[in-house]
Amino acid sequence: MKSAWPLFLAWKQLFPSQKKVSFFSLLAIVGVALGVNVMIVVVAFMQGFQQKFRSDIIDAQGHARAVPLKKQVDWKKDTKKISLQPEVEKVSPYIQGHLLLQNRDYHAVPFSMGIDPSQSDGVLPLNQFLQKGFIPIQGYESRDVTPVPTTDLLDDDVVFITQQVANRLGVRSATALLFDDQNDSSEKGRVLVEQLDPYVESDEWKIEFIDEDKYNIRNQQGSIDINCTFNQPLEDLGWGYPKFKLVEGNKPFSKGDQFKFQIFRSSTIEIYSPSMIEKAKSDEMSPPREVRVGGIFQVPWQGFHTDALIGTDRFMEDMRGEENACDGFFIKFQTDYLHDENKLGELCARLEGELEGDWSIIPWFIENAWFFDLLKFEEYLMVLIMIPIGLVAAFAIAIALMTTVLRKIREIGLLIAMGGTRFSVGMIFCMQGFIIGSLGAFIGCGMALTFIRYRDSLMSFIVTRIAGEDGQAGVTQFYDFYSLEVSYPWESEQSMITFLTFIFFAIGVSTLAGLLPAWRASRMNPAEALRSE
C-alpha cells in the first residue's frame, strides 16, 4: 500500500478524476502507440518478405544443390545414392550453360538449363512457374482462351523461356482466341480449348451445332471436318491439333450455335551453342537447332536469372555435343528441414561425406547468402532509423514530464510535508513514463495486429494510390504482399520476439524518459518548494 501511492498519483495525473484523460497523456500515449505500431509492422513485413523469398528460393532451387568437384563423376550412381537417403524427397539432375537464341534479327543469350521433365517437378514447380508467366493477349472482339502450358508439352524440340526472353525475341507460345459470339448466352454451355501443344498450326476452327446434341468441328484448312455428338465426342486428334472440350450449360445448345477460334502457332527460334562455334573453327558448319516455344514461365524468386531457358536434358546434351552430361543436381528434403538452417547445413555436410567428397552440396541459404545479408542489412537499417525516432519521442515525453514537475513544484513540496519520501515523489514521474509506455505499447500492438490482419486491403489501397490499378501488378511482382506470410505473435516465435522487443523498448524508453523529471523532483527542497509562487 505504502509503495502504491506514487503509482496512484501518477495514474491520476494522467487520468484525473472527473476528466478521464489529460490532453498530455493522450498525446503521449498515441505517440508511443504509433511508434510501436510502425516499428512492429515494418519489421513484421520485412520478416514476411524474408519468409516469402525463402520459400520462393526453395521452390526455384530446392533446398540444396550438388556440384561435382571432379571432371568425371558417376552422377547416375551418386544421384541414386542421394535419393535413397531417408531425408531426401527428390533429386533432380541438371545441365546448364548459355545458348544464343535467334528469331529474325533479335537475339538473346539466356541462362539455359536442361532437366529431366519426368523428374523435375518434384524439385522445381515448373508448372506453377508456367502459370505465373502466362499473360493473355488483349483481343479485340475476341478473348484469349489459351490454356496454361504444362511440363507435359516439353520434348527435345521444345523449350520454355522466361517472359523477358520472349519479349526480347518477340516470340509467343501457341495461342487461341475465341471470337465474341453475339448469340453467346452464358446459360448455354461453352467450348474450352483444353490443350494447345507446341506443334499446332495457325488455323481457324469452328464448332457449329446441328441440333442440341450434334455438332460439327472443322478447320479452315479443310483437313478436319467431323460431326460428333455429346455421347460420342471428338476423339483426341493428337499432337499438332488443339484439344477442345465441350461443357454443357443450364440451357441446351440449339441449331446454329457456333464457336469460332483463331489458333496461332507457337514461334520457332534458332539456337546456337558454344559447341557449334568450336565445330565451326574446324570447318564443320552445322545448322542452328530449331525449337518451338512451348511456354513462357516466370520464377518468382528475383535472384533467379531473368533471362532463362529450360529444355530437356537431352536437348542440352545435344547442344553441348556431349553425352551423359550432368552439371549438378538439385535436392529437395523432407519439409522438417525447411526451417532449421543448422540441421540443413549438417545434413548437407553428411551427404557430402556419403559421396566421398566427389561433390560439394550447397544449401540454399549459403548459395543465396548475399541476398539474405542484404535483407538483414535492410532490416537493421530500418531499426537503426527507427531507434532515433523512438528516442525523439522519449525526449518529447521527458520534456513534457519535466514541465509537469515544474508546474507542480508546490504539490511536490506538500507531498513531502505530508510525509512522502523524496524517492516516492520521484517515482510519480517515473511511473507516469511507465504507464505511458505500457499503454502506448499495448495500443500499438493492437494497431499492429489490426494492420497485419487487414494488410492486403490496406496495402492494395496504398499501392493503387501510388501506382494505379494497372501499376499494382508491377509492384506486386517485386513485393508480392498478397502471398506474404506475416505471422501473428502466437503463431511464430520470431514474431513473438519482434512484438516483445518493441513492447519492452517502448516501456523502457518511456520509463527512462520519466527518470530525469523524477530525479529533478526528488532533489527539490520541500521548504523552498512550498514557498515558490
Next chain:
Amino acid sequence: MSEQTKKENVVLHAKSLSKSYSIVDAPDLKVLNQVNITLHESSSLSIRGDSGCGKSTLLNLLARLEPADEGTIFWGEKRIAAASKPLAVEASWRAKHVGVVYQSYYLIPELNVLENVLMSVRLSGLSIAEYEPRAKELLDQMGVESKSKQIPSKLSGGERQRVAIARALVNRPKVILADEPTGNLDERTGAEIMKLLLNASAKEKTSLILVTHNPSFARATDETSILKDGKLIYE
C-alpha cells in the same frame, strides 16, 4: 504537574533552535536564534509575529523539512539533531503523526475532494478502506461532505481550506502545524474556519501550532507566543 509527567505529555519540543540564511546583502541573516518551544498533548499554541520574522521557517524546522543550524528536536520520545539532514524515516513519522495546513490550500488538482483527504492515508501506508468512513465523517464535520466527489478547482477558498483541514486530521496525527490557515480568506470565513480547526483538534485530542497574524484567533488557543528578533516569547 511533576516534571516527569509533564515530559510524558510533551508531543513536540525543541531546544535552542537556530537558523540563519545567507542572502546577497545580508550574508548571515539570523532568522531564529536559540528558540525553545514546547507543545503538550491536546494543547494549542499560537505564534504571532511580523511578516518575515521566521514563523514559517520555525514550522519547517519542527516538521523537519529543512535542517536547522543547531538545536535539538523531540518528537515525543524521539530525539533528533536539528542540524542533521532529514531522513526518510522522519518522513514516515511525519506522515503518521504530523498534519499540515497552509495558507494556500495545496490540494492536488487531479484528485477529487475525498481522494485528496485520503492522500494522507495513502502516504502513511494506512488502509484506505478502514479510513474512508472517517474521511467522510471529517468532511461532514467540516461541512463539505456534499462536495466529496468534486475536484478542488470547483471549490471556493473556504471550502478548500475545510478539505485541507480534514486531510490534516484524517490520520489522527499528534500535531497539526497550521501556517496562516486563514490568510487567504475574508474575516468571516476565516473565523468560521478557525473555529472548525480549533474545535476539531480539541475533539480529536490533537495538538496544534497555529501561526497567525490575527490577534483574536491567536487568543483562542491555550497558549500564545510572539516571535521577535529570532526569539519566541510566551505571553
